[in-house]
Amino acid sequence: MNEFVEQFVIEGRELVAQGNDDLLALEERPDDKERLDSAFRALHTLKGAAGIVDFAAMGRALHAAEDALSAVRSGNAPVTSPLIDLCLASLDQVGAWIDLMQARGDVPEGADAAADDLVRRFTELAGSDAAPIHPRGSAPPAVAATGLSDVGRQLLEAQKLLLAERSTEGAAGRLGSAGRVAANVLRHQGLDTTDLESLLQTSLLAGDAASMVTAIDRILAGLAEKEPEAPGTLTAPAPDTTLRVDVERIERLVRLTGELLIAKNAVGHSAQRAREEGDRRQLAVTLKNQHLLLDRLVGELQRSVFSLRVLPLHRVFQRFPRLMREMAASAGKPARLMIEGATTEADKSIVEAIAEPLLHVLRNGLDHGVEGADERVAAGKPPVATIHLRAARQGDRVVVEVEDDGRGIDVARIREVACARGVAPAARMDAMPDDEVVELIFAPGFSTASQVTDLSGRGVGMDVVRTAIERLGGRVSVSSRPGLGTVVRFTLPFTVMMTQVLTVEAAGQVFGVPMEAVVETIRVERAAIASIGAAQALVLRNRALPVIDLGRALGQESRAVGPEANVLIVSVGGQLGGLEVDRLGDRLDVMLRAPEGLLAGVPGIDGTTLLGDGRVLIVLDLREIFRDARD
Helix, strand or coil, X not given: CCHHHHHHHHHHHHHHHHHHHHHHHHHHCCCCHHHHHHHHHHHHHHHHHHHHCCCHHHHHHHHHHXXXXXXXXXXXXXXXXXXXXXXXXXXXXXXXXHHHHHHHCCCCCCCHHHHHHHHHHHHHXXXXXXXXXXXXXXXXXXXXCXXXXXXXXXXXXXXXXXXXXXXXXXXXXXXXXXXXXXXHHHHHCCCCCHHHHHHHHHHHHHCCHHHHHHHHHHHHHHHHCCCCCCCCCCCCCCCCCCCCCCHHHHHHHHHHHHHHHHHHHHHHHHHHHHHHCCCHHHHHHHHHHHHHHHHHHHHHHHHHHHHHHEEXXXXXXXXXXXXXXXXXXXXXXXXXXXXXXCCCEEEHHHHHHCHHHHHHHHHHHHHHXXXXXXXXXXXXXXXXXXXXXXEEEECCEEEEEEEECCCCCCHHHHHHHXXXXXXXXXXXXXXXCHHHHHHHHHCCCCCCCCCCCCXXXXXXXXXXXXXXXXXXXXXXXXXXXXXXXXXXXXXXXXXXCEEEEEEEEECCEEEEEEHHHEEEEEEEEXXXXXXXXXXXXXXXXXXXXXXXXXXXXXXXXXXXXXXXEEEEEEEECCEEEEEEECEEEEEEEEECECCCHHHCCCCCEEEEEECCCCCEEEEECHHHHHHHHHC
């Protein structure tokens, strides 16, 4: 990838995101001149950048969009829903082109058909009498579906029928015709036709229709994956391999490097003195002071390096207003998304990983929590629902909340469904406190939906959300008030690179247990741990907890002896359990590395790090250990 294309990919994504934000805000406030000007600038800058990288097709499509907004700026055209839809569709196409450019390192081929289609649609829009947008209390219309059209699919199927003709007369003509039509369909979708055209030439030389049929089948299968997705589907962009870093953060690293070099030289001087002098007491004082200095500098270095990886949550939040617009239209429920704290920063891996869990929570809130407009009005609420997406930094944690003003969680309905599915006897469900009943929404596959919709009710429940967040070292909690709404809260670590572990020994080996999972450590009489079939349990404060012997779970025998057992009380998947170990060790701040080599892909291992004596410390994934023990 040359430097111009590389810079275009970076800046292009930012401009597409800015354009999306401005257009969605303009739809809500058609008289917002500042947002109109900002959207126009984003399109204009993208068009100029397309010229720099010689991407004429993109420039042509953006020029048409720019002209449409220019007419609005001059007062010659109103802001309309079709205009917003088409401008958003143009930015979608630009985003797809940018993904191709990042993957291939150059301007994609076969983009003319898609660009021509956008130009045609803008021309038709300019000649229509679309009604202007007025401030309203209804959901915006859904964006026009994109993907393989019915006509395109019929054309490809027709070519298969043409190639099925077994007559040798005109076979070459049929092959050539079918190949050209299939290639034109691909071009119309803005896709690369190089492979198909190469296959066409090979098939013509060999007179082989079967290979062409196979190619068309592959086209149909491949484009089927590009069909319009259900509203609220989060399409992942190409992986972002670049970071923009503030110059001051780089300067801080340079200063730290200089200080570390000085500290290194001081340690070398002390080592020389140790060889030449015999004053151990003075040398010990010197080494202690140098260790304190190194400890401070390494701590600053860690913080500085982590600061290079942090991103504002805006990077993921900016994707949701557009999705909420489409989901609200699909559900027929007017709703607006309010975002707060988008400048809150977190580690890049955290920011990129929370998109899917957040989407699921937003989708659930709209589908299950938010009422229809008539029901809201009857309840004395505004017809348009409000869903808040907010973030804040709390110490070394980042808190992300999704709050809706809907009907709240129907606890009675959860009890009913739980009883019907045999989660617990009816008598126990009736006695269970409401907050414990609400926790049942995190049970695998649990759903109170009476029917499947485009948004939810497919049996993929909140357990997926909890699992995803806990894999990041975070927690999920839910609070709800009947008739007033629901809050889903993610409490996440600022970074997943640095973590604190408790070392434990089992079967003669030392392991690390993530401290965020440890509730407390206790010593209990071995007689208090009872066998229940092949499992073990103990009663702690009138609550029965499963107990796993870590050594035996790892296929070894424990070496601990004596009347008492060391047990870690840990929280796994929102449930408490006990982990019996031979010995307890120290708390350590460690930099986790993903398992590599022989350990790669081994279940039950969260990561590895090095101890001070050079040994490898395996940090356990308690979810897998408890899952394996249950199995």
